[in-house]
Amino acid sequence: MTAPSSPPDVLRAPLVVEFPFTRSLGPVQSAFLTGLREGVVLGVRTAGGAVVVPPVEYDPVTAEEIRDLVEVAATGTVTTWAWNPAPRPNQPLDTPFAWVLVTLDGADTAILHALDAPGPEAVRTGMRVRVRWAADRIGAITDIACFEPHDGVAPTGDAAGAVPHDGVFADAVTGIVAEARLDYTYSPGRAQTAYIGGLAERKTIGERCPSCHKVYVPPRGACPTCGVATTDRVEVGPAGTVTTFCIVNIKAKNLDIEVPYVYAHIALDGAGLALHGRIGGIPYDQVRMGLRVEPVWSDDGGHPDHYRPTGEPDADYDAYKELI
Template sequence: MSRTLQAPVTVAFDYTRSTGPVLGRFLTGLRDGVVVAGRTSDGEIVVPPPEYDPVTHAQLDDFVEVAAEGSVVSWTWVPEPVKGQPLDRPFAFALVLLDGATRTLLHALDVPTPDAVSTGMRVRVRWAGERVGAITDIACFEPADGSAAGAGGAGGAGGTEPLAVPDPVTGVITPVSLDYVYAASPEESAFYRGLAEGRIVGQRCPSCGKVYVPPRAACPTDGTPTTDEVEVSHSGTVTTFCIVNVPFLGQRITPPYVSAYVLLDGADIAVLHLILDIPADQVRMGMRVKAVWKPREEWGTTIENISHFAPTGEPDADFDSYRHHL
């Protein structure tokens, strides 16, 4: 058995961003099948257009359309794409100088092997099947084979009847996600293994006597290594709390609900958990609560073995009993 535990963790959040007039113009162009560049004060044609002129710092408002076709200036091979990259098979990232531009655009180039890429090769935009006004409207670049008749992208826009002009793009939703492996320390591993046995395990500092749950490797107060394992009560006192009113990605409980710090009896530091089985507006500082465990067959080595904390019905704790633990 390994000494420590580890577990995969994903942190994900959707950003809703306003694009502003410059990137909005660029993204509106992509949705409509054209590549919009910005002309800077020193005559560069830049894709995507910068929001401010790099020399004068004035807001950029000189836009020009460039071709959806160009030449590879530089590239690198991606043999093992990771989640979220433009293609799920090996591909090249290429700096592409679109015809009409003077600065390159970085994007994926769909070719089967590195032998199929070369500096100077002609490539063109492969548009996404459904364009929504995002950088992903350019699915990737593909070899143009030197035979493309007319600019591929501009043709797409020109072939559309100019009936209703859709509104300009003013916002995008950008999902942000990070996968990582959390490696627990030996002390935390003991805590999680305790949870798998229905116990809440902390460690006492041999110097100042404080009990930490979950245990740290060293006492945060005096730095002494904490080695004495102690089991703490499943009951405790709400010290501080917040009422969660806002929905968010991955939320499993319908708001409003309470997330609280609970000072377990025998511990000197509070743990954060849910307070349920009571209306959110009745939770209060000093309220006595106890851990409600999930059915044993659902247990793992996780704090989620404890479903939530619920009121015990005891009288509230005196403020003095937890004032030093806020």
């Protein structure tokens, strides 16, 4: 079944979500990544004798701490695979390749990486492969550029075993920056497309539930209380009432706002749900529940930059207590 296409007037835009973070490494992961920099693949031996690659710090069966590092070979056997015909940015190879699970010689578990192969017909379970090392190695999993086909046979007997290793290297890698990124096309849907279009005209558009008659801003396309579709559009505001607020004392990266400042829940006139916005034009310690505010639009008109006091008397608590 094919999903129905969105109406042509619904907004769409590319969206990137990134969360790179810096983490420190324990002795096992430090030895593993430093070993890759030196062209050595390390695993760890569990109390039961199994060799785990990549190494872990705790036995996956018994949860005991394990530190018995061993060196395994840079050759191995493909245990399963999947063909990737269209590599995405920052993947190991920029030409079609196979994702493979490879059990390295001397290991009992498989490592996931890319296999450089001319096509899916050249890949099979049981094929022999070897590590292709990156030209410039820094102590990261990318020091293994990929795997490549290998004509050698699987070793047997003692030759197949892992060799003890002390895990000591000069200038050990002690931390890494772990990248996390998701690229996709986002559509806010019919209801929020209308809401965003209204903001471009300096209007705030909500939708009214036909059952409970609450007006939701931003609209969701359905009433979260009654579960019925909402299509009746209503312009609310522009003024509103501060229902509750918090004082922000930490300056956010790339946000050119001096601290402290106030973020508040604001119930726009006619809305059945409070939205949030920054309060300006008043000292932070004078912001209060019931304060009447109005939007100050950004230079491009696409959204309120902040809300400022209207000068009206504060709203009575009973007028907004259900919206806190």
